[in-house]
Amino acid sequence: MKPTIKDIAKEAHVSVTTVSRVLSNKNNSNSDKTSKKVRKIAQQLGYRKNTSAVELVTRTSNVLAVILTATHTNFSDEIIAGIQDQAYKNGLDVIISYAGENNAHRQFQSIKTIIERSVKGILLLALELDEKSRQLLIQSKIPYVFLSLANDKKMPFISSNDFQIGYQATKYLIDKGHKKIGLAGLDDKSFMGKQRISGYKKALSDNKLKLDSEWITTGLFTYQDGLNSMKHYGKRPQVTGVVANSDLVGVGILNQARKFGVKVPRDLAIISIDGTGLCQIVHPQLTSITQSFYEMGINGVNFLLNSKEPRRLSKFTSIKIEEREST
Amino acid sequence: MKPTIKDIAKEAHVSVTTVSRVLSNKNNSNSDKTSKKVRKIAQQLGYRKNTSAVELVTRTSNVLAVILTATHTNFSDEIIAGIQDQAYKNGLDVIISYAGENNAHRQFQSIKTIIERSVKGILLLALELDEKSRQLLIQSKIPYVFLSLANDKKMPFISSNDFQIGYQATKYLIDKGHKKIGLAGLDDKSFMGKQRISGYKKALSDNKLKLDSEWITTGLFTYQDGLNSMKHYGKRPQVTGVVANSDLVGVGILNQARKFGVKVPRDLAIISIDGTGLCQIVHPQLTSITQSFYEMGINGVNFLLNSKEPRRLSKFTSIKIEEREST
C-alpha cells in the first residue's frame, strides 16, 4: 500500500495533525526539529500526497481546465503556452481536455468530466457550445472564460475583435489599391464569422466599393476550404485581393493559385488571418493579420484568478498587420 | 452549497446507500421506482458527483494522463487524437499536461502533479526524462508507456523503429541513384538520434557508399535547423540527397535551397521523416517516411489497459514511404 500521513505519524511518533501541518507547509507553528523529522520519514517512505483527499476536504483545487476542440486550429498551441506559463507562475496546474470535433455530445461529456472535479476555473478554447452544454457550464458555478472566440450570449471572453479583423484586413487591401476583394473560408453561421463579414462589408462601403456575394466563400477555416475557395474564384479571378480567414485557408488559396498559374501577389494578393508560423514557412510568405494568441492565454488565466471581483470584463487582445510577400 | 447525495437521500426519503447505488449505476438491486425517484431529484437539485470523493474511496480513477513537451512537434496532435479516441471507447477520461521545453524541473513537477492524483496510467509523449523524474515515475507504481520515443532504459515504449527509419530513408535515396547523402537536423545525443544514425550508416555501408561526417548536421528537429543544415551544405552542395529528420527540417532545407537557387528535386532530393500534413501543403510536396502516429496513441492506451498482464511488451508501429515531389 502507498504510505499515508498516518504511517508517517506512527513512524515519527507524532500526530497526523502535525504531519499534515508540516507537509502542507503550515510551518509557522511546528518546531524545526519536528519538521525535519517528518519530512525525512516522508521522503524515506516515498510518501505522495493524495490529491483527491486534499481536494475533498479543502473543497478547492489548484487546477485550471482547458477545453478545446480537436479541430486543427494551428494556433491553439500558442494559447496553451500562454495559459501554461501564467498558470505556472501562479502555482496552478493545468489539465487539458479535447472535446472532439464539432461533437455536441462529446463537448457535453468533456464539460461534465471537468466540473465533476473541483477545478478552479475553465478556459474554453475556440469552442462554440450548444444550449445544453452552456447550461451545464453556467450551472456549475465554476468561473469560466471563452478564449479566441467571442460570443453574443453575454458570456465572458477574451479574443481579438473580429469585426476589426475583418475591417482592417479589407482596409489594408483597399489601401494597396484593390477594388475587388474576396473573403474566404469562414463559417458564416458562427458569431465570429458574422463579425468578420460585418467588418469586411463596412470597410468596403466606407470606401464606396461594391460587394459581390460571390466573393465570399464559406467553410471551416481548413486548408481544403482554401483550395475550394480558389477553385471558386477560378483561373481568371475577378477579385484581385483576398482575405483568407485562417493561415491554412491562405496556404490553400496560394497553392491552388499556383496550380492555376495565378501569380501571388502579382495577379492576386492574399492577406491571411492568424499569423502563425505557417505564414513564414510557405513561399511566398503570407502577409497576415496577426493575433495575440499567447496573450489570450495569459489574460485568460488572469481573468479567472480575478473572477471574484464584481466586474468580470471580457477583453479584446491586440491585432497587428505583418506585411510579407503575398501582398 | 452544492448538493450531495445526503441532500438527495433526505429529499427522496431513502438512505444515502440507496442514492449511491442508483447514481453509480449499481442498479441490479434497486427497484425501478426508487431509481426513478432518486434520479429525478438528483436532476432537480442539479446534483454533480464529487470525483475527489469517489476517487478517494474507490482508490481508482478512470483518468489517463498524457505528458508532453511544449516542443512544437507538429505530430503530437495525431498521437493525442489516437489516445483520445481509444480512451473514449473505453470510458476513460484523458488529461494532458505540458511539461515545458527541455525543462527538467518542470518535467518533474508535471509528473509529480500527475501521480498525486490517482490516474490509471501515464502516456509520455516524445519525452526524455532525467534520472530524478525517471525514479519518481517508476516509484509511483502507476502504469506508464513512452510514445514516439523509444529508449534504452528498459522502459516500455511504443514508437517507430528509428533504426529502420534511418535505414529505409537512406536506402530509398540510394535506390534513386544517390551516392552522397546527408542526414539533417537530428539530436545525436538522444537515443532516437543514435538509432537513426546507425540505420543511416548501415544503409550506406551495405551499399558500399562512403560516409562523410560533414554530411550529418545536428539540431533539435526544428525549422531553423533545416535552414541551418542547408546553409551548412552550401550553394553547391556535395550531397545530392538528404534525409530530413522531421517535416519542419525538410521544409527548412527546401526554403533555404530555394534561396540558394538549388532546385528540388533536380539538384537536391529531400525525404522527410514524419509525414504530417505539412508535407502536402508545401511546394514541392515532400516525399516522406510516414509514421503511424494515430496508431501510437491507440496502442498506447491499449498497452496501459492490459498492463496487468505479466508481459508488457514495447512495440514498434509501422512506417511507410510516401513518394511526393521532392525526390
Place this chain on the structure above:
DNA sequence: CTGAAAGCGCTTACAG
C-alpha cells in the same frame, strides 16, 4: 508547539 476529534462526499461489505 502539539494533539484529539470531527468531517469532507462518497462506496461497500454486511445484515436484514
Place this chain on the structure above:
DNA sequence: CTGAAAGCGCTTACAG
C-alpha cells in the same frame, strides 16, 4: 430490495 456503519486520506478549528 434497502439501510446503518465504517472508512478512504486528508485538514482544521479548538484546546492545552
